[in-house]
Amino acid sequence: MGHEGDCFLVPGPVRMSQSCLDAMSAPTITARGGEFRDVMARLNSGLRYAFNLSLSSDKKKNQSWYGEDGYRVIIVSGSGTAAMEMVMANRFRPNDRVLVPTNGKFGERVAQMGSRFCNVKHLKYEWGRSFDFGEIEEQLARGNWEALAICHNETSSGITQDAVELAEMCQRHGVAFIIDGITSVGGIPVYPKDWNAEAVVVGAQKCTAGPSGIAAIAINQNFVNRCEAIRVQGDSNPTYYLDLLAALKKGDDDQTPWTPAINLAMGWVESLSNLSDEGLEQRWDRCKKMASGVRNLFCDLGFNLLADEYSRSNTVTAIMYPDGIDDTWRSKLKEDYQTQVIGAQDELKGKMFRIGSMGETSIEEMIEGCSRMLECFRDFNLEIPEIDVSKYFM
Ligand SMILES: Cc1ncc(COP(=O)(O)O)c(C=O)c1O
Known part of the structure; x- marks a missing residue:
């Protein structure tokens, strides 16, 4: 037909399904009660599936955010940019050197935002042109880099980066791999574990067909260790609302540090359930x-x-x-x-x-x-x- x-x-x-819209019109529930923890457990579990991580229970009190692959998912009340800012602000110290190759607006945004929190070297390629892998490799080989950060699927120019190649380079040179997966997670293959990505960000309103204004991050243990170490050293960037350590404290309890985007979370659960049905x-x-x-x-x-x-x-x-x-x-x-x-x-x-x-x-x-x-x-x-x-x- x-x-x-x-x-x-x-x-x-993108358009949301009727089930997502209906879920968002549910009457208000409290942010700290058992009902919302049920929502969080389903959301975490659905997100682990969308991120292509090992699966977790969708029942509260079962570490729904965590899996045997060692990754955790963190829900962020805010659009994809807020989640990306949470990654960059918490993971790096002001002097950390981060290489950011770009070929479109959103990669450039990673570079621009990153510059607020760390020492970014921006390799700016023309919009729509593939990265020069030789140049990236050469840069990384010079040493002293903390990370390579990329926009995986560049929505402004319609280009997808070869993440496998970049992941291998990061492993060869011992640097962290940070990914804006805002229009890739749920739409094109993403393998956080195989790529040894420290952090991958998704925005609900893109490939998972959820509501705008909520996002998530998948992070591995290295990422967590690094954020904690930087904080202990007293060397961290200022954060409050987007403090990752505050989010980590609440995760085991299927909770968020601040009042979450309750109805958006309810809607996203349904979109993610449609994704797993498909x-x-x-x-x-x-x-x-x-x-x-x-x-x-x-x-x-x-x-x-x-x-x-x-x-x-x-x-x-x-x-x-x-x-x-x-x-x-x-x-x-x-x-x-x-x-x-x-x-x-x-x-x-x-x-x-x-x-x-x-x-x-x-x-x-x-x-x-x-x-x-x-x-x-x-x-x-x-x-x-x-x-x-x-x-x-x-
Ligand atoms: C690849 C990519 N990164 C980042 C963003 C910014 O995300 P948001 O508008 O959800 O903050 C977008 C939005 O279109 C995007 O496509």
């Missing part, structure tokens, strides 16, 4: 199928994609506008075709649009949305042949 109604093909926030690998596959359909369709029609061919993301595709088209196309698409995609940021504003293929978006919605995009381009006098869009998504 085809898709009817609006098409919402934005790389987050299956993590099945979700990765669906995102891949949608993104490769989008890539092949637009490339066949002669559009240019921003990201390097072999690094293109499966959760977001960045497509350059043909000559003579700008964001007025996007406005028309929204107004006349009830279809939303997102524009570009910074210097690429008005030159490019991005299609999200994450969360619970169905293949049918993607087919319908792409068909409407083509129709809308025809309204702008682009010569687009009549083609069977659905065949790109078989």
Whole structure:
């Protein structure tokens, strides 16, 4: 059956399921009672699944946040940026040297934010170009680095970094690997344990199709040890709300240090339950199928994609506008075709649009949305042949 109604093909926030919306409309419960601990246990357990960690009990008083792989999950009331700030502020001392290669806005944000808390060297590559691994290796080989921090899936430019290669480099050079996985966790393969990542961050509103304003971090024991050691040495960055040690104290009890985002947590539990019903690998596959359909369709029609061919993301595709088209196309698409995609940021504003293929978006919605995009381009006098869009998504 085809898709009817609006098409919402934005790389987050994505649409939430009815079960998530219903859960968020539950009457208020207290933050410290048993009912909320039930919610936290389910949330922790669902998050461990989404992070691709070893599984845990979803019952309170059972260390739902912890697993045999040694990773813990920490819930953060705030968007992905708050969770990333919690990582950078707690893990590093002001003098720690952290290498941050970037090829888009969110990587640049990691570098910019990191600079508030540690000594960042920013290797700034052009948006959409793959990292120069030779240069990163050479930098790391010079020694004295505390960590490599990256944005794994660069939503602004539609590129996914080769995390396996980077993880191996980190292990070779004995540095911590820190990952903004905000649009990768739950949408494309992430292996925190195999990659020996010290910290991975996810935002609810992206691949897990949860509500905006809540996020989580997966951290290993090295990360915890380091945060504790820095605090003991009296060398830490100032934190209060985002104090990781305060969160660690409450974790065993299925609690958070401050009043949590109770109803957002309730909604996220349902989104994560939808993810586990679908299956993590099945979700990765669906995102891949949608993104490769989008890539092949637009490339066949002669559009240019921003990201390097072999690094293109499966959760977001960045497509350059043909000559003579700008964001007025996007406005028309929204107004006349009830279809939303997102524009570009910074210097690429008005030159490019991005299609999200994450969360619970169905293949049918993607087919319908792409068909409407083509129709809308025809309204702008682009010569687009009549083609069977659905065949790109078989
Ligand atoms: C890869 C990536 N990192 C960080 C962010 C910022 O996250 P938030 O807006 O949840 O704070 C985004 C948001 O789009 C993102 O896509």
